[in-house]
Amino acid sequence: MTEGAVPGGVPARRAAVVSASIGAGHDGAAAELARSLVAAGFEVDRYDFLELLPGRLGRALCRAYAMELTRAPRTWGWVLRGLDHHPRVTAWAGEACGRIAQRRMHAAIDPGVAVVVSTHPGASQALGWLRRTGRLRAPVATFLTDMSVHPMWVAPGVDRHLALHEVPAAQAQLLGAAGVTRCRPAVDPRFAPADTDPAAVRAAYGLPAGAPLALVVAGSWGVGEVAEAAADILATGVATPVTVCAHNQGLRRELAARGLGRALGWVDDMPALVRASDVVVQNAGGLTSLEAMACGVPVVSYRCLPGHGTANAAALAQAGLAPWPRDPQELAHALKVAITGETHAVEARALFAAPAPVEAIEALTGAAPVREGSTR
Numbered sequence: 039m040t041e042g043a044v045p046g047g048v049p050a051r052r053a054a055v056v057s058a059s060i061g062a063g064h065d066g067a068a069a070e071l072a073r074s075l076v077a078a079g080f081e082v083d084r085y086d087f088l089e090l091l092p093g094r095l096g097r098a099l100c101r102a103y104a105m106e107l108t109r110a111p112r113t114w115g116w117v118l119r120g121l122d123h124h125p126r127v128t129a130w131a132g133e134a135c136g137r138i139a140q141r142r143m144h145a146a147i148d149p150g151v152a153v154v155v156s157t158h159p160g161a162s163q164a165l166g167w168l169r170r171t172g173r174l175r176a177p178v179a180t181f182l183t184d185m186s187v188h189p190m191w192v193a194p195g196v197d198r199h200l201a202l203h204e205v206p207a208a209q210a211q212l213l214g215a216a217g218v219t220r221c222r223p224a225v226d227p228r229f230a231p232a233d234t235d236p237a238a239v240r241a242a243y244g245l246p247a248g249a250p251l252a253l254v255v256a257g258s259w260g261v262g263e264v265a266e267a268a269a270d271i272l273a274t275g276v277a278t279p280v281t282v283c284a285h286n287q288g289l290r291r292e293l294a295a296r297g298l299g300r301a302l303g304w305v306d307d308m309p310a311l312v313r314a315s316d317v318v319v320q321n322a323g324g325l326t327s328l329e330a331m332a333c334g335v336p337v338v339s340y341r342c343l344p345g346h347g348t349a350n351a352a353a354l355a356q357a358g359l360a361p362w363p364r365d366p367q368e369l370a371h372a373l374k375v376a377i378t379g380e381t382h383a384v385e386a387r388a389l390f391a392a393p394a395p396v397e398a399i400e401a402l403t404g405a406a407p408v409r410e411g412s413t414r
Contacts, residue, residue: 040081040082040083040084041072041073041076041081041082041083041084051079051080051081051152051403052080052081052082052083052148052150052151052152053075053080053081053082053083053151053152053153053154053155053399054082054083054084054085054147054148054151054153054154054155054176055068055071055072055075055082055083055084055085055154055155055156055157056068056084056085056086056087056090056143056154056155056156056157056158056161056165057084057085057086057087057156057157057158057161058086058087058088058157058158058160058161059086059088060088060158062257062258062325063183063184063257063322063324063325063326064157064158064183065157066224066225066226066325067157067181067183067223067224067325068084068155068157068224069226070224070225070226070227071155071157071181071224071395071396071399072084074224074394074395074396075155075396075399075400077396078396078400080152083147083148083151085143085146085147085161087139087143087156087158087160087161087164090139090142090143090146090164091138091139091142092138092142095138137167138164139160139161139163139164140164140167140168140171140173143161143164143165143168144168144173144174147174147176149175151176152176152403153176153177153178153179153399153400153402153403154174154176154177154178154179155178155179155180155181155399156178156179156180156181156196157180157181157183157224159180159188159190159191159193160190162178162180162191162192162193162196163190163193165178165193165195165196166178166193166194166195166196167193167195168195169195169196169197170194170195171195177197177198177402177403178195178196178197178198179196179197179198179199179200179398179399179402180192180193180196180198180199180200180215181200181224181395182199182200182201182202182206182210183224183324183325184202184206184323184324184346184349184350184353185202185203185205185206185323185350185353185354185357185359186205186206186209186323186346186349186350186352186353187201187206187209187210187213187215188346188349189213191210191213191215192210192213192214192215196215196216197216197217197402198216198217198218198219198398198399198402199215199216199217199218199219200219200220200221200395200398200399201218201219201220201221202220202221202222202223202328202389202392203220203353203357203359203389204220204357205353205356205357206353207219207220209353219398220392220393221392221393221394221395221397221398222389222390222391222392222393222394222395223328223331223332223389223390224395225325225328225329225332225390226309226329228309229308229309229312229329229330229332229333230309230332230333231313231333231334232309232313232333234309234310234313234314236313236314239310239311239313239314240314243280243300243302243311244300245278245280245300245314246278249277249278250276250277250278250316250317250373250377251277251278251280251314251315251316251317252271252276252277252278252279252280252315252316252317252318252319252338252373253280253282253311253312253315253317253318253319253330253335254267254268254271254279254280254281254282254299254319254320255281255282255318255319255320255321255326256281256282256283256284256286256320256321256322257284257322257324257326258284258285259284259285259286260282260283260284260285260286260289260290261286261343262321262322262341262342262343262347263321263341264281264283264286264289264293264321264341265289265292265293265296265298266341267279267319267321267340267341268281268293268298268299269296269298270340270341270366270369271299271319271369271373272298272299273366274366274369274370274373275370276370276373276374276377277316277317277373277377278299278300279298279299279300279319280299280300280302280311280315281293281298281299281300281301281302282302282305282308282311283301283302283303284303284304284305285303285304287303289301290302290303308326308329309329309333312329312330312333312335313333313334313335315335316335316336316376316377317335317336317337317338317373317376317377318330318335318336318337318338319337319338319339319340319373320337320338320339320340320360321339321340321341321342321343321347322342322343322346322347322350323339323342323346323347323349323350323351323353323354323360324346324350327339327350327354327360328389331359331386331389331390332386332390334383334386336360336376336377336382336383337354337359337360337376337382338360338361338362338363338369338372338373338376339351339354339355339360339361339362339363340362340363340369340372342362357385358382358385359382359385359386359389360382361375361376361382
């Protein structure tokens with residue numbers, strides 16, 4: 039898929055953005071990066087890493103990952119910890135990933151691109167392989183989508199790693215990442231402070247008009263201890279849980295049957311719903327956390343998914359961006375502080391005051407940075 043137009047017949051620089059349709063976070067960051075690159079004068083080709091794997095391997099991996107998170111999430115944590123503690127295995131897995139995907143990726147990416155950007159570790163491994171073996175001449179940047187950095191994110195051959203904060207930047211550097219650069223999150227501009235009428239939004243979703251609302255999010259798959267988190271929030275008496283179940287209709291039916299606040303399915307206008315809430319409670323530390331911070335809504339991590347969920351929660355807490363309560367008593371306190379105070383607001387504003395990622399990406403092409411007209 040190609041985005042952007044060539045104004046006045048002037049040849050445009052081309053960029054390639056490679057994501058992976060596993061959940062929505064990687065694709066969400068890729069979409070915003072593509073939008074920013076188009077605004078900077080690039081034509082952008084979008085690729086799904088899963089579609090570049092041989093045969094039906096990509097779809098199979100996606101289904102297996104979804105099943106693992108749904109039925110045996112602890113095993114995902116074991117896998118990531120194993121890779122953390124065995125660098126040789128991580129290196130082998132990265133090289134295998136690169137070798138498997140490199141042929142179709144090399145055939146797909148236009149040889150005239152000026153820069154390639156990855157928002158997924160598997161794609162970064164394949165691109166790094168192409169780069170260091172001379173099959174890809176364009177520089178490669180990895181956009182680190184989360185606040186924590188797993189070793190699979192760092193691929194030899196990648197020219198630059200874009201980190202959202204000093205915490206992931208330091209982690210990437212310890213793992214040997216090249217060209218670590220701080221930038222702000224790649225978040226849809228609709229997620230920003232705005233004059234939303236909370237009462238109107240709440241009425242549209244059938245939510246209480248005056249009660250504090252805790253928006254419970256668990257990604258596009260609605261996985262994890264989501265019902266347990268909603269029950270704990272309700273039991274605190276501090277806020278009413280409003281759970282976005284996304285595509286998980288079973289979870290929505292369970293929450294409704296147990297009377298655990300309000301259960302919603304897929305929500306089209308998430309920016310308005312986030313702004314109409316008093317706090318966002320999340321379990322993975324992904325894109326929704328950053329979107330809430332962009333809106334100026336406080337975030338709390340709770341009952342996090344093993345593996346990347348707990349790693350991101352620890353990094354968010356270390357960065358001073360979101361507390362990570364471990365039990366219902368700590369949860370009650372964290373909700374009260376988030377709803378009644380300005381907790382973490384300064385840190386969140388600083389997060390979005392960093393340079394735009396497009397500046398670092400464009401610098402790789404040797405051109406002077408072109409700033410977008412709007413800033414957050």
